[in-house]
Amino acid sequence: DGGITQSPKYLFRKEGQNVTLSCEQNLNHDAMYWYRQDPGQGLRLIYYSQIVNDFQKGDIAEGYSVSREKKESFPLTVTSAQKNPTAFYLCASRTGTTQFFGPGTRLTVL
Amino acid sequence: QKEVEQDPGPLSVPEGAIVSLNCTYSNSAFQYFMWYRQYSRKGPELLMYTYSSGNKEDGRFTAQVDKSSKYISLFIRDSQPSDSATYLCAMRERVNDMRFGAGTRLTVKP
Numbered sequence: 001d002g003g004i005t006q007s008p009k010y011l012f013r014k015e016g017q018n019v020t021l022s023c024e025q026n027l028n029h030d031a032m033y034w035y036r037q038d039p040g041q042g043l044r045l046i047y048y049s050q051i052v053n054d055f056q057k058g059d060i061a062e063g064y065s066v067s068r069e070k071k072e073s074f075p076l077t078v079t080s081a082q083k084n085p086t087a088f089y090l091c092a093s094r095t096g097t098t099q100f101f102g103p104g105t106r107l108t109v110l
Numbered sequence: 111q112k113e114v115e116q117d118p119g120p121l122s123v124p125e126g127a128i129v130s131l132n133c134t135y136s137n138s139a140f141q142y143f144m145w146y147r148q149y150s151r152k153g154p155e156l157l158m159y160t161y162s163s164g165n166k167e168d169g170r171f172t173a174q175v176d177k178s179s180k181y182i183s184l185f186i187r188d189s190q191p192s193d194s195a196t197y198l199c200a201m202r203e204r205v206n207d208m209r210f211g212a213g214t215r216l217t218v219k220p
Binding site for chain 2: 004006031033040041042043044045048050056088090094097098099100101102103104106
């Protein structure tokens with residue numbers, strides 16, 4: 001099956017720890033995105049990558065980092081510098097003008 | 111003022127009702143308009159995609175775009191309990207700069 005997978009589905013982190021969220025796609029899409037979703041707010045763009053070894057900051061990149069070493073993979077690291085990391089994180093990839101989303105990872109900071 | 115405004119609801123309707131979901135926006139440069147459906151704790155899935163103004167129909171779903179009023183709508187005919195979800199509007203000018211509404215939570219009661 002072609003699609004986008006995110007793991008883990010639920011993640012718990014202690015304050016002060018870095019944590020990495022996985023995003024993999026087998027759709028052969030060049031562009032990939034990370035969004036954050038909070039209750040009552042629209043999705044906000046954290047980072048995006050249009051091609052391997054290249055990525056750009058979105059609207060809320062502070063406290064996050066990414067890498068794009070392979071076309072299929074776009075992991076997101078939530079660092080201890082992110083002041084309010086508890087949220088639902090969504091990865092997406094794009095073909096043409098349309099973005100498709102993964103199932104999401106819910107991160108909770110304890 | 112938010113760039114994209116969407117009434118969060120919640121909206122509750124009886125099965126078989128016609129549902130109207132709406133978004134307004136402020137950026138007249140937006141040209142691509144989308145509606146996503148998101149079930150609880152899942153990633154958004156693309157429902158409708160429209161370029162510029164006009165109507166688009168797909169089964170029970172109709173998307174309308176009125177660029178002169180900066181207003182988009184999604185109509186659901188013969189609503190079903192399985193339509194119960196959060197509906198997100200999204201729009202963009204540039205391919206990597208998608209803007210989302212906060213989402214409207216819809217419940218269709220049997």
